[in-house]
Amino acid sequence: MIEVTNLTKRYAGHTAVDDISFTVARGEIVGLLGPNGAGKSTTMRILSCFQPATSGTVRVAGFDVFHDSLEVRRRIGFMPENNPLHPEMRVREYLKFRARLKGLGIRRSRERVATVMEQCGLNDVAKKIIGQLSKGYKQRVGLADALVHEPELIILDEPTIGLDPHQIRSVRALIKGLAEKHTVLISTHILPEVEMTCSRVLIMYEGRILAADTTENLQHAMSRDGQVIAEIAAPSQELQECWATMAEIEQFDVSPMDGSFQRCALTPRAGLDLRPAIYQIARERGWNLRELTRSRHSLEDIYVQVTRPEEEEG
Amino acid sequence: MRVFLTLTRRELAGYFLSLTGYVIIAAATLLTGLCLCSILSQLLLKPMPMPLNELFFGTWYPWLVLIPVAPLITMRSFALEKASGTYETLMTAPVGDGHVVMAKFAAAMMFYCIMWLPLLGCLVTIHYFSVKPPPLDPALLGATYLGIVLVGGLLLSFGCFASSLTQSQAVAAIIALGFNLGLFILGNSVAELRGKFGRFGNLLDCFAISDQMQDFARGIVDTRAIISFVTLTLLFLFLTLRVVDSRRWK
Numbered sequence: 001m002i003e004v005t006n007l008t009k010r011y012a013g014h015t016a017v018d019d020i021s022f023t024v025a026r027g028e029i030v031g032l033l034g035p036n037g038a039g040k041s042t043t044m045r046i047l048s049c050f051q052p053a054t055s056g057t058v059r060v061a062g063f064d065v066f067h068d069s070l071e072v073r074r075r076i077g078f079m080p081e082n083n084p085l086h087p088e089m090r091v092r093e094y095l096k097f098r099a100r101l102k103g104l105g106i107r108r109s110r111e112r113v114a115t116v117m118e119q120c121g122l123n124d125v126a127k128k129i130i131g132q133l134s135k136g137y138k139q140r141v142g143l144a145d146a147l148v149h150e151p152e153l154i155i156l157d158e159p160t161i162g163l164d165p166h167q168i169r170s171v172r173a174l175i176k177g178l179a180e181k182h183t184v185l186i187s188t189h190i191l192p193e194v195e196m197t198c199s200r201v202l203i204m205y206e207g208r209i210l211a212a213d214t215t216e217n218l219q220h221a222m223s224r225d226g227q228v229i230a231e232i233a234a235p236s237q238e239l240q241e242c243w244a245t246m247a248e249i250e251q252f253d254v255s256p257m258d259g260s261f262q263r264c265a266l267t268p269r270a271g272l273d274l275r276p277a278i279y280q281i282a283r284e285r286g287w288n289l290r291e292l293t294r295s296r297h298s299l300e301d302i303y304v305q306v307t308r309p310e311e312e313e314g
Numbered sequence: 315m316r317v318f319l320t321l322t323r324r325e326l327a328g329y330f331l332s333l334t335g336y337v338i339i340a341a342a343t344l345l346t347g348l349c350l351c352s353i354l355s356q357l358l359l360k361p362m363p364m365p366l367n368e369l370f371f372g373t374w375y376p377w378l379v380l381i382p383v384a385p386l387i388t389m390r391s392f393a394l395e396k397a398s399g400t401y402e403t404l405m406t407a408p409v410g411d412g413h414v415v416m417a418k419f420a421a422a423m424m425f426y427c428i429m430w431l432p433l434l435g436c437l438v439t440i441h442y443f444s445v446k447p448p449p450l451d452p453a454l455l456g457a458t459y460l461g462i463v464l465v466g467g468l469l470l471s472f473g474c475f476a477s478s479l480t481q482s483q484a485v486a487a488i489i490a491l492g493f494n495l496g497l498f499i500l501g502n503s504v505a506e507l508r509g510k511f512g513r514f515g516n517l518l519d520c521f522a523i524s525d526q527m528q529d530f531a532r533g534i535v536d537t538r539a540i541i542s543f544v545t546l547t548l549l550f551l552f553l554t555l556r557v558v559d560s561r562r563w564k
Binding site: 045048049050051052066069070073074076078080082084085086087088089097098100101102103105145 | 316317320321324328331332398399400402403404405406407408409410561562563
Protein backbone atom coordinates (compact mmCIF):
# COMPACT_ATOMS: atom_id res chain seq x y z
CA MET A 1 0.00 0.00 0.00
CA ILE A 2 2.83 2.40 0.90
CA GLU A 3 6.29 2.14 -0.58
CA VAL A 4 8.82 4.67 0.67
CA THR A 5 12.27 4.51 -0.87
CA ASN A 6 15.21 6.61 0.30
CA LEU A 7 12.98 9.46 1.36
CA THR A 8 14.78 12.60 2.45
CA LYS A 9 13.33 15.98 3.41
CA ARG A 10 15.66 18.87 4.09
CA TYR A 11 14.70 22.29 5.35
CA ALA A 12 17.10 25.20 5.44
CA GLY A 13 19.71 24.18 7.97
CA HIS A 14 18.43 20.77 9.02
CA THR A 15 17.33 17.39 7.73
CA ALA A 16 13.90 16.42 9.00
CA VAL A 17 13.77 13.03 7.30
CA ASP A 18 17.02 11.30 6.46
CA ASP A 19 17.00 8.64 3.76
CA ILE A 20 14.26 6.39 5.15
CA SER A 21 12.70 3.41 3.41
CA PHE A 22 9.77 1.30 4.50
CA THR A 23 6.70 -0.44 3.16
CA VAL A 24 3.23 -0.91 4.59
CA ALA A 25 1.10 -3.77 3.33
CA ARG A 26 -2.64 -3.53 2.69
CA GLY A 27 -4.71 -4.02 5.85
CA GLU A 28 -1.88 -3.32 8.31
CA ILE A 29 -2.07 -0.87 11.20
CA VAL A 30 1.41 0.59 11.47
CA GLY A 31 2.59 2.93 14.18
CA LEU A 32 5.18 5.59 13.46
CA LEU A 33 6.73 6.09 16.85
CA GLY A 34 9.23 8.71 17.86
CA PRO A 35 9.88 11.71 20.06
CA ASN A 36 8.81 15.21 19.03
CA GLY A 37 10.92 16.37 16.10
CA ALA A 38 11.75 12.84 14.92
CA GLY A 39 10.31 13.52 11.47
CA LYS A 40 6.98 11.71 11.84
CA SER A 41 4.75 14.62 10.85
CA THR A 42 7.01 15.54 7.93
CA THR A 43 6.84 11.94 6.67
CA MET A 44 3.05 12.00 6.97
CA ARG A 45 2.77 15.33 5.19
CA ILE A 46 4.83 13.95 2.31
CA LEU A 47 2.68 10.81 2.19
CA SER A 48 -0.46 12.92 2.09
CA CYS A 49 0.92 15.07 -0.77
CA PHE A 50 0.99 18.27 1.29
CA GLN A 51 4.74 18.65 1.01
CA PRO A 52 7.24 17.42 -1.55
CA ALA A 53 10.24 15.29 -0.69
CA THR A 54 13.74 16.62 -1.26
CA SER A 55 14.71 13.25 -2.69
CA GLY A 56 13.47 9.67 -2.81
CA THR A 57 10.19 8.23 -3.97
CA VAL A 58 6.91 7.63 -2.19
CA ARG A 59 4.19 5.55 -3.77
CA VAL A 60 0.72 5.04 -2.34
CA ALA A 61 -1.43 2.32 -3.91
CA GLY A 62 1.03 2.35 -6.80
CA PHE A 63 0.76 6.09 -7.46
CA ASP A 64 3.62 8.51 -6.99
CA VAL A 65 2.73 11.19 -4.42
CA PHE A 66 4.36 13.94 -6.47
CA HIS A 67 3.39 13.05 -10.02
CA ASP A 68 -0.04 11.51 -9.35
CA SER A 69 -0.92 13.65 -6.36
CA LEU A 70 -4.67 13.79 -7.07
CA GLU A 71 -4.91 10.00 -7.47
CA VAL A 72 -3.09 9.53 -4.18
CA ARG A 73 -5.28 12.09 -2.41
CA ARG A 74 -8.39 10.26 -3.60
CA ARG A 75 -7.12 7.16 -1.84
CA ILE A 76 -6.07 8.61 1.47
CA GLY A 77 -7.87 10.02 4.48
CA PHE A 78 -5.56 12.30 6.42
CA MET A 79 -6.07 13.67 9.89
CA PRO A 80 -3.30 16.19 10.59
CA GLU A 81 -1.78 16.94 13.96
CA ASN A 82 -4.07 19.12 16.13
CA ASN A 83 -7.01 18.06 13.95
CA PRO A 84 -7.91 21.38 12.30
CA LEU A 85 -11.67 21.80 11.67
CA HIS A 86 -13.99 24.65 10.76
CA PRO A 87 -15.26 25.65 14.21
CA GLU A 88 -18.21 27.66 12.90
CA MET A 89 -19.78 24.72 11.02
CA ARG A 90 -22.14 22.06 12.36
CA VAL A 91 -20.93 18.46 12.50
CA ARG A 92 -23.18 17.01 9.79
CA GLU A 93 -22.79 20.09 7.60
CA TYR A 94 -18.98 19.86 7.88
CA LEU A 95 -18.89 16.16 7.04
CA LYS A 96 -21.20 16.70 4.07
CA PHE A 97 -18.95 19.51 2.85
CA ARG A 98 -15.89 17.29 3.17
CA ALA A 99 -17.62 14.38 1.44
CA ARG A 100 -18.61 16.59 -1.49
CA LEU A 101 -15.12 18.08 -1.60
CA LYS A 102 -13.71 14.58 -1.86
CA GLY A 103 -15.81 13.98 -4.95
CA LEU A 104 -18.83 12.08 -3.59
CA GLY A 105 -22.20 12.72 -5.22
CA ILE A 106 -25.16 14.07 -3.24
CA ARG A 107 -26.77 10.70 -2.47
CA ARG A 108 -23.48 8.92 -1.83
CA SER A 109 -22.25 11.70 0.45
CA ARG A 110 -25.50 11.55 2.45
CA GLU A 111 -25.08 7.78 2.87
CA ARG A 112 -21.43 7.98 3.78
CA VAL A 113 -21.94 10.84 6.25
CA ALA A 114 -24.64 8.79 8.00
CA THR A 115 -22.35 5.75 8.09
CA VAL A 116 -19.26 7.51 9.47
CA MET A 117 -21.35 9.42 12.00
CA GLU A 118 -22.68 6.12 13.26
CA GLN A 119 -19.21 4.56 13.17
CA CYS A 120 -17.61 7.43 15.10
CA GLY A 121 -20.48 7.92 17.54
CA LEU A 122 -21.39 11.38 16.33
CA ASN A 123 -25.15 11.03 15.99
CA ASP A 124 -25.77 12.78 19.31
CA VAL A 125 -23.90 15.88 18.19
CA ALA A 126 -24.90 15.95 14.50
CA LYS A 127 -26.41 19.42 14.71
CA LYS A 128 -23.93 20.92 17.14
CA ILE A 129 -21.43 23.59 16.18
CA ILE A 130 -17.96 22.05 16.01
CA GLY A 131 -16.40 24.87 18.02
CA GLN A 132 -18.63 23.98 20.97
CA LEU A 133 -17.72 20.27 21.05
CA SER A 134 -15.39 18.62 23.54
CA LYS A 135 -11.92 17.69 22.33
CA GLY A 136 -12.91 14.02 22.17
CA TYR A 137 -15.84 14.72 19.89
CA LYS A 138 -13.71 17.03 17.73
CA GLN A 139 -11.21 14.21 17.35
CA ARG A 140 -14.04 11.92 16.25
CA VAL A 141 -15.17 14.50 13.71
CA GLY A 142 -11.60 14.55 12.36
CA LEU A 143 -11.63 10.77 12.13
CA ALA A 144 -15.04 10.78 10.46
CA ASP A 145 -13.68 13.28 7.95
CA ALA A 146 -10.71 11.01 7.22
CA LEU A 147 -13.07 8.06 6.68
CA VAL A 148 -15.93 9.70 4.83
CA HIS A 149 -14.80 8.85 1.28
CA GLU A 150 -13.84 5.26 2.19
CA PRO A 151 -10.12 5.72 1.57
CA GLU A 152 -7.82 2.76 1.18
CA LEU A 153 -5.22 4.35 3.44
CA ILE A 154 -5.86 6.36 6.59
CA ILE A 155 -3.07 8.54 7.93
CA LEU A 156 -3.54 9.81 11.47
CA ASP A 157 -1.06 12.21 12.98
CA GLU A 158 -1.17 12.05 16.79
CA PRO A 159 -4.86 11.07 16.90
CA THR A 160 -5.20 10.91 20.70
CA ILE A 161 -3.13 13.91 21.72
CA GLY A 162 -4.78 16.04 24.39
CA LEU A 163 -7.61 13.58 25.11
CA ASP A 164 -8.62 12.28 28.53
CA PRO A 165 -8.21 8.52 29.24
CA HIS A 166 -11.84 7.70 28.37
CA GLN A 167 -11.65 9.57 25.09
CA ILE A 168 -8.30 7.92 24.31
CA ARG A 169 -9.87 4.48 24.82
CA SER A 170 -12.78 5.21 22.53
CA VAL A 171 -10.55 6.67 19.78
CA ARG A 172 -8.20 3.68 20.03
CA ALA A 173 -11.12 1.26 19.78
CA LEU A 174 -12.29 3.13 16.72
CA ILE A 175 -8.87 2.91 15.10
CA LYS A 176 -8.59 -0.82 15.83
CA GLY A 177 -11.96 -1.31 14.18
CA LEU A 178 -10.64 0.27 10.97
CA ALA A 179 -8.18 -2.52 10.33
CA GLU A 180 -10.77 -4.71 8.65
CA LYS A 181 -11.31 -2.40 5.72
CA HIS A 182 -8.42 0.04 5.69
CA THR A 183 -4.68 0.35 5.94
CA VAL A 184 -3.81 2.67 8.81
CA LEU A 185 -0.64 4.62 9.52
CA ILE A 186 -0.60 6.33 12.93
CA SER A 187 2.09 8.62 14.21
CA THR A 188 2.45 9.05 17.92
CA HIS A 189 4.90 9.49 20.72
CA ILE A 190 2.58 7.70 23.16
CA LEU A 191 3.89 4.17 23.53
CA PRO A 192 0.82 2.33 24.87
CA GLU A 193 -1.08 3.62 21.88
CA VAL A 194 1.18 1.72 19.51
CA GLU A 195 1.26 -1.35 21.74
CA MET A 196 -2.52 -1.48 21.86
CA THR A 197 -3.48 -0.59 18.32
CA CYS A 198 -0.65 -1.39 15.90
CA SER A 199 0.44 -4.62 14.35
CA ARG A 200 3.81 -3.17 13.38
CA VAL A 201 6.01 -0.35 14.64
CA LEU A 202 8.48 1.95 12.94
CA ILE A 203 10.62 3.76 15.49
CA MET A 204 11.88 7.09 14.16
CA TYR A 205 14.56 9.20 15.73
CA GLU A 206 16.25 12.29 14.30
CA GLY A 207 14.79 11.64 10.86
CA ARG A 208 15.86 8.01 10.63
CA ILE A 209 14.08 4.71 11.17
CA LEU A 210 15.91 2.86 13.90
CA ALA A 211 13.69 -0.17 14.25
CA ALA A 212 10.85 -1.65 12.23
CA ASP A 213 9.05 -4.82 13.24
CA THR A 214 5.98 -6.17 14.99
CA THR A 215 5.76 -5.28 18.68
CA GLU A 216 6.02 -9.00 19.56
CA ASN A 217 9.19 -9.48 17.52
CA LEU A 218 10.77 -6.39 19.01
CA GLN A 219 9.90 -7.59 22.49
CA HIS A 220 11.21 -11.06 21.73
CA ALA A 221 14.46 -9.69 20.35
CA MET A 222 14.90 -7.50 23.39
CA SER A 223 14.00 -10.13 25.96
CA ARG A 224 16.37 -12.78 24.67
CA ASP A 225 18.73 -11.99 27.51
CA GLY A 226 15.92 -10.97 29.86
CA GLN A 227 15.99 -11.57 33.58
CA VAL A 228 13.99 -14.25 35.31
CA ILE A 229 12.25 -13.27 38.51
CA ALA A 230 11.54 -16.05 40.97
CA GLU A 231 9.83 -15.68 44.34
CA ILE A 232 10.85 -18.64 46.47
CA ALA A 233 10.35 -19.49 50.16
CA ALA A 234 13.86 -20.68 51.17
CA PRO A 235 16.79 -19.44 53.26
CA SER A 236 18.68 -16.66 51.52
CA GLN A 237 22.06 -18.33 52.06
CA GLU A 238 20.86 -21.58 50.47
CA LEU A 239 19.45 -19.76 47.45
CA GLN A 240 22.62 -17.76 46.88
CA GLU A 241 24.76 -20.89 47.04
CA CYS A 242 22.49 -22.64 44.60
CA TRP A 243 22.54 -19.82 42.01
CA ALA A 244 26.30 -19.46 42.37
CA THR A 245 26.81 -23.07 41.35
CA MET A 246 24.60 -22.85 38.26
CA ALA A 247 26.68 -22.28 35.14
CA GLU A 248 23.70 -20.91 33.17
CA ILE A 249 23.33 -17.93 35.52
CA GLU A 250 25.57 -15.00 34.85
CA GLN A 251 24.36 -12.74 37.63
CA PHE A 252 21.93 -12.99 40.50
CA ASP A 253 20.43 -10.91 43.23
CA VAL A 254 18.48 -12.22 46.21
CA SER A 255 16.40 -9.85 48.33
CA PRO A 256 14.01 -10.66 51.22
CA MET A 257 10.27 -10.29 50.77
CA ASP A 258 7.30 -10.82 53.04
CA GLY A 259 7.43 -13.89 55.32
CA SER A 260 10.03 -16.45 54.30
CA PHE A 261 9.93 -15.54 50.63
CA GLN A 262 12.98 -14.26 48.78
CA ARG A 263 12.92 -12.42 45.48
CA CYS A 264 15.59 -13.73 43.12
CA ALA A 265 16.51 -11.73 40.03
CA LEU A 266 18.53 -14.05 37.80
CA THR A 267 20.31 -12.94 34.66
CA PRO A 268 21.08 -15.84 32.31
CA ARG A 269 23.93 -16.20 29.89
CA ALA A 270 22.86 -15.05 26.41
CA GLY A 271 20.03 -16.94 24.77
CA LEU A 272 19.06 -19.14 27.73
CA ASP A 273 15.66 -19.48 29.30
CA LEU A 274 16.21 -20.28 32.99
CA ARG A 275 12.64 -20.99 33.96
CA PRO A 276 12.52 -24.83 33.46
CA ALA A 277 15.77 -25.31 35.40
CA ILE A 278 14.63 -23.14 38.29
CA TYR A 279 11.31 -24.92 38.49
CA GLN A 280 13.13 -28.25 38.53
CA ILE A 281 15.46 -27.17 41.38
CA ALA A 282 12.56 -25.78 43.43
CA ARG A 283 10.70 -29.05 43.06
CA GLU A 284 13.70 -31.21 43.93
CA ARG A 285 14.57 -29.20 47.02
CA GLY A 286 10.98 -28.79 48.15
CA TRP A 287 11.06 -25.02 47.96
CA ASN A 288 7.78 -23.23 47.80
CA LEU A 289 7.71 -21.34 44.48
CA ARG A 290 4.99 -18.72 44.08
CA GLU A 291 6.18 -16.74 41.03
CA LEU A 292 8.41 -17.47 38.09
CA THR A 293 8.41 -14.90 35.30
CA ARG A 294 10.69 -13.87 32.54
CA SER A 295 10.76 -10.07 32.47
CA ARG A 296 9.36 -8.85 29.15
CA HIS A 297 10.60 -5.59 27.78
CA SER A 298 7.79 -3.16 27.28
CA LEU A 299 7.76 -1.12 24.11
CA GLU A 300 8.93 1.72 26.31
CA ASP A 301 12.16 -0.17 27.14
CA ILE A 302 12.69 -0.93 23.45
CA TYR A 303 11.99 2.66 22.52
CA VAL A 304 14.37 4.04 25.17
CA GLN A 305 17.08 1.59 24.17
CA VAL A 306 16.70 2.25 20.45
CA THR A 307 16.53 6.02 20.71
CA ARG A 308 19.21 6.34 23.41
CA PRO A 309 21.82 8.91 22.35
CA GLU A 310 25.07 7.32 21.25
CA GLU A 311 27.21 9.07 23.87
CA GLU A 312 25.00 7.62 26.61
CA GLU A 313 25.51 4.13 25.20
CA GLY A 314 29.29 4.55 25.23
CA MET B 315 -16.99 21.53 -11.25
CA ARG B 316 -18.62 19.80 -8.28
CA VAL B 317 -15.57 20.52 -6.16
CA PHE B 318 -15.48 24.14 -7.33
CA LEU B 319 -19.16 24.67 -6.47
CA THR B 320 -18.81 22.95 -3.10
CA LEU B 321 -15.81 25.08 -2.19
CA THR B 322 -17.41 28.29 -3.43
CA ARG B 323 -20.57 27.62 -1.44
CA ARG B 324 -18.53 26.90 1.68
CA GLU B 325 -16.38 30.01 1.21
CA LEU B 326 -19.43 32.22 0.68
CA ALA B 327 -21.16 30.71 3.70
CA GLY B 328 -18.00 31.42 5.68
CA TYR B 329 -18.61 35.17 5.30
CA PHE B 330 -22.08 34.84 6.76
CA LEU B 331 -21.20 32.36 9.50
CA SER B 332 -19.03 34.98 11.15
CA LEU B 333 -19.81 38.53 12.17
CA THR B 334 -17.26 39.92 9.72
CA GLY B 335 -19.53 39.58 6.71
CA TYR B 336 -22.43 41.38 8.36
CA VAL B 337 -20.17 44.15 9.67
CA ILE B 338 -18.69 44.70 6.20
CA ILE B 339 -22.12 44.86 4.55
CA ALA B 340 -23.44 47.17 7.29
CA ALA B 341 -20.45 49.52 6.98
CA ALA B 342 -20.70 49.60 3.18
CA THR B 343 -24.44 50.24 3.34
CA LEU B 344 -23.98 53.02 5.89
CA LEU B 345 -21.34 54.75 3.75
CA THR B 346 -23.46 54.36 0.61
CA GLY B 347 -26.48 55.82 2.42
CA LEU B 348 -24.47 58.72 3.83
CA CYS B 349 -23.06 59.48 0.40
CA LEU B 350 -26.47 59.45 -1.26
CA CYS B 351 -27.92 61.67 1.53
CA SER B 352 -25.08 64.13 1.01
CA ILE B 353 -25.65 64.11 -2.80
CA LEU B 354 -29.39 64.59 -2.37
CA SER B 355 -28.95 67.53 0.00
CA GLN B 356 -26.58 69.14 -2.51
CA LEU B 357 -29.08 68.51 -5.33
CA LEU B 358 -31.76 70.29 -3.32
CA LEU B 359 -29.60 73.40 -3.28
CA LYS B 360 -28.23 73.08 -6.79
CA PRO B 361 -30.02 70.69 -9.19
CA MET B 362 -27.80 68.98 -11.74
CA PRO B 363 -28.83 67.17 -14.94
CA MET B 364 -26.75 64.07 -14.13
CA PRO B 365 -27.76 60.54 -13.21
CA LEU B 366 -27.44 59.77 -9.53
CA ASN B 367 -25.05 56.86 -10.01
CA GLU B 368 -22.65 59.10 -11.95
CA LEU B 369 -22.79 61.66 -9.15
CA PHE B 370 -22.18 58.86 -6.66
CA PHE B 371 -19.02 57.67 -8.38
CA GLY B 372 -17.84 61.26 -8.75
CA THR B 373 -17.42 61.44 -4.95
CA TRP B 374 -14.87 59.84 -2.63
CA TYR B 375 -17.41 57.70 -0.85
CA PRO B 376 -17.34 54.63 -3.12
CA TRP B 377 -13.54 54.56 -2.79
CA LEU B 378 -13.91 54.82 0.95
CA VAL B 379 -15.87 51.59 0.67
CA LEU B 380 -13.74 49.88 -1.98
CA ILE B 381 -10.21 50.56 -0.76
CA PRO B 382 -10.52 49.24 2.81
CA VAL B 383 -13.35 46.75 2.27
CA ALA B 384 -11.75 44.67 -0.52
CA PRO B 385 -8.82 43.68 1.78
CA LEU B 386 -11.27 42.91 4.59
CA ILE B 387 -13.16 40.55 2.29
CA THR B 388 -10.12 38.69 1.00
CA MET B 389 -7.81 38.70 4.02
CA ARG B 390 -9.40 35.52 5.36
CA SER B 391 -9.35 33.55 2.11
CA PHE B 392 -5.98 31.81 2.54
CA ALA B 393 -4.47 33.38 5.67
CA LEU B 394 -7.26 32.19 7.98
CA GLU B 395 -7.02 28.63 6.68
CA LYS B 396 -3.25 28.63 7.05
CA ALA B 397 -3.44 29.98 10.60
CA SER B 398 -6.15 27.54 11.70
CA GLY B 399 -4.55 24.54 9.97
CA THR B 400 -7.56 23.79 7.76
CA TYR B 401 -5.35 24.61 4.77
CA GLU B 402 -3.67 21.23 5.34
CA THR B 403 -6.96 19.32 5.30
CA LEU B 404 -8.06 21.30 2.26
CA MET B 405 -4.91 20.70 0.26
CA THR B 406 -4.72 17.00 1.14
CA ALA B 407 -8.25 16.47 -0.20
CA PRO B 408 -8.45 15.56 -3.90
CA VAL B 409 -8.85 19.18 -4.98
CA GLY B 410 -6.87 20.97 -7.68
CA ASP B 411 -4.99 24.14 -6.72
CA GLY B 412 -6.81 26.00 -9.50
CA HIS B 413 -10.18 25.02 -8.04
CA VAL B 414 -9.17 26.33 -4.65
CA VAL B 415 -7.98 29.68 -5.98
CA MET B 416 -10.97 30.16 -8.27
CA ALA B 417 -13.47 29.15 -5.59
CA LYS B 418 -12.04 31.56 -3.06
CA PHE B 419 -12.01 34.36 -5.61
CA ALA B 420 -15.53 33.55 -6.82
CA ALA B 421 -16.88 33.55 -3.26
CA ALA B 422 -15.19 36.88 -2.53
CA MET B 423 -16.69 38.30 -5.75
CA MET B 424 -20.16 37.07 -4.83
CA PHE B 425 -19.93 38.57 -1.38
CA TYR B 426 -18.66 41.81 -2.91
CA CYS B 427 -21.60 41.91 -5.32
CA ILE B 428 -24.02 41.27 -2.45
CA MET B 429 -22.35 44.14 -0.62
CA TRP B 430 -23.22 46.49 -3.51
CA LEU B 431 -26.89 45.51 -3.65
CA PRO B 432 -27.96 48.18 -1.09
CA LEU B 433 -26.76 50.82 -3.59
CA LEU B 434 -29.21 49.45 -6.12
CA GLY B 435 -31.91 49.52 -3.45
CA CYS B 436 -31.10 53.16 -2.63
CA LEU B 437 -31.20 54.19 -6.30
CA VAL B 438 -34.57 52.47 -6.82
CA THR B 439 -35.95 54.05 -3.61
CA ILE B 440 -34.83 57.53 -4.62
CA HIS B 441 -36.28 56.99 -8.08
CA TYR B 442 -39.59 55.88 -6.56
CA PHE B 443 -39.88 58.86 -4.21
CA SER B 444 -38.71 61.57 -6.66
CA VAL B 445 -41.34 64.18 -7.56
CA LYS B 446 -40.18 64.25 -11.15
CA PRO B 447 -38.26 60.98 -11.40
CA PRO B 448 -35.63 60.83 -14.14
CA PRO B 449 -35.74 57.50 -15.97
CA LEU B 450 -33.67 54.83 -14.18
CA ASP B 451 -31.81 53.68 -17.27
CA PRO B 452 -31.13 49.90 -17.00
CA ALA B 453 -28.22 50.15 -19.46
CA LEU B 454 -26.63 52.86 -17.33
CA LEU B 455 -27.15 50.78 -14.21
CA GLY B 456 -25.72 47.75 -16.01
CA ALA B 457 -22.62 49.69 -17.05
CA THR B 458 -22.20 50.98 -13.48
CA TYR B 459 -22.42 47.50 -12.03
CA LEU B 460 -20.06 46.18 -14.73
CA GLY B 461 -17.55 48.78 -13.53
CA ILE B 462 -18.13 47.78 -9.92
CA VAL B 463 -17.52 44.12 -10.79
CA LEU B 464 -14.37 44.86 -12.82
CA VAL B 465 -12.82 47.13 -10.19
CA GLY B 466 -13.81 44.61 -7.51
CA GLY B 467 -12.27 41.77 -9.51
CA LEU B 468 -8.94 43.58 -9.66
CA LEU B 469 -8.87 44.56 -5.98
CA LEU B 470 -10.12 41.18 -4.77
CA SER B 471 -7.71 39.21 -6.93
CA PHE B 472 -4.84 41.16 -5.43
CA GLY B 473 -6.37 40.62 -1.99
CA CYS B 474 -6.40 36.84 -2.59
CA PHE B 475 -2.79 37.04 -3.71
CA ALA B 476 -1.82 38.98 -0.55
CA SER B 477 -3.72 36.47 1.61
CA SER B 478 -1.92 33.55 -0.03
CA LEU B 479 1.44 35.03 0.96
CA THR B 480 0.96 34.96 4.70
CA GLN B 481 -0.64 33.22 7.67
CA SER B 482 -1.71 36.50 9.24
CA GLN B 483 -4.99 38.06 8.20
CA ALA B 484 -3.78 41.45 9.45
CA VAL B 485 -0.64 41.29 7.29
CA ALA B 486 -2.71 40.21 4.28
CA ALA B 487 -5.11 43.12 4.81
CA ILE B 488 -2.26 45.63 5.19
CA ILE B 489 -0.52 44.44 2.01
CA ALA B 490 -3.79 44.67 0.05
CA LEU B 491 -4.68 48.03 1.58
CA GLY B 492 -1.26 49.38 0.59
CA PHE B 493 -1.76 48.14 -2.97
CA ASN B 494 -5.27 49.60 -3.22
CA LEU B 495 -4.16 52.98 -1.88
CA GLY B 496 -1.14 52.99 -4.19
CA LEU B 497 -3.32 52.10 -7.17
CA PHE B 498 -5.83 54.79 -6.28
CA ILE B 499 -3.14 57.45 -5.87
CA LEU B 500 -1.44 56.33 -9.11
CA GLY B 501 -4.78 56.42 -10.89
CA ASN B 502 -5.38 59.98 -9.76
CA SER B 503 -1.89 61.08 -10.82
CA VAL B 504 -2.01 59.61 -14.34
CA ALA B 505 -2.62 63.02 -15.93
CA GLU B 506 0.59 64.44 -14.43
CA LEU B 507 2.68 61.31 -14.99
CA ARG B 508 1.61 60.62 -18.56
CA GLY B 509 3.95 63.23 -20.05
CA LYS B 510 7.00 61.83 -18.23
CA PHE B 511 6.66 58.37 -19.76
CA GLY B 512 6.53 59.49 -23.43
CA ARG B 513 4.83 57.03 -25.72
CA PHE B 514 4.33 54.53 -22.87
CA GLY B 515 2.36 57.14 -20.96
CA ASN B 516 -0.90 55.78 -22.35
CA LEU B 517 -0.23 52.49 -20.57
CA LEU B 518 -0.75 54.33 -17.30
CA ASP B 519 -4.41 54.75 -18.23
CA CYS B 520 -4.81 51.08 -17.21
CA PHE B 521 -4.28 52.17 -13.65
CA ALA B 522 -6.61 55.19 -13.69
CA ILE B 523 -9.28 53.15 -11.92
CA SER B 524 -11.32 56.07 -10.59
CA ASP B 525 -11.55 57.69 -14.05
CA GLN B 526 -12.50 54.34 -15.60
CA MET B 527 -15.12 53.75 -12.91
CA GLN B 528 -16.60 57.18 -13.60
CA ASP B 529 -16.77 56.34 -17.30
CA PHE B 530 -18.69 53.15 -16.51
CA ALA B 531 -21.05 55.15 -14.28
CA ARG B 532 -21.64 57.50 -17.22
CA GLY B 533 -22.56 54.51 -19.34
CA ILE B 534 -19.31 54.45 -21.31
CA VAL B 535 -18.19 50.84 -21.66
CA ASP B 536 -14.61 51.10 -22.90
CA THR B 537 -13.14 47.79 -24.08
CA ARG B 538 -9.64 49.03 -23.21
CA ALA B 539 -10.72 49.40 -19.60
CA ILE B 540 -12.39 45.97 -19.63
CA ILE B 541 -9.27 44.36 -21.08
CA SER B 542 -6.96 46.08 -18.60
CA PHE B 543 -9.10 45.13 -15.59
CA VAL B 544 -9.56 41.54 -16.75
CA THR B 545 -5.85 41.17 -17.59
CA LEU B 546 -4.70 42.50 -14.22
CA THR B 547 -7.26 40.33 -12.42
CA LEU B 548 -6.06 37.22 -14.26
CA LEU B 549 -2.45 38.16 -13.54
CA PHE B 550 -3.04 38.31 -9.80
CA LEU B 551 -5.07 35.09 -9.85
CA PHE B 552 -2.22 33.41 -11.71
CA LEU B 553 0.26 34.71 -9.12
CA THR B 554 -2.00 33.40 -6.34
CA LEU B 555 -2.09 30.01 -8.04
CA ARG B 556 1.71 30.01 -8.23
CA VAL B 557 1.97 30.81 -4.53
CA VAL B 558 -0.48 28.02 -3.65
CA ASP B 559 1.38 25.64 -5.94
CA SER B 560 4.73 26.68 -4.45
CA ARG B 561 4.24 24.37 -1.45
CA ARG B 562 4.91 21.53 -3.89
CA TRP B 563 8.39 22.76 -4.77
CA LYS B 564 9.52 24.27 -1.46
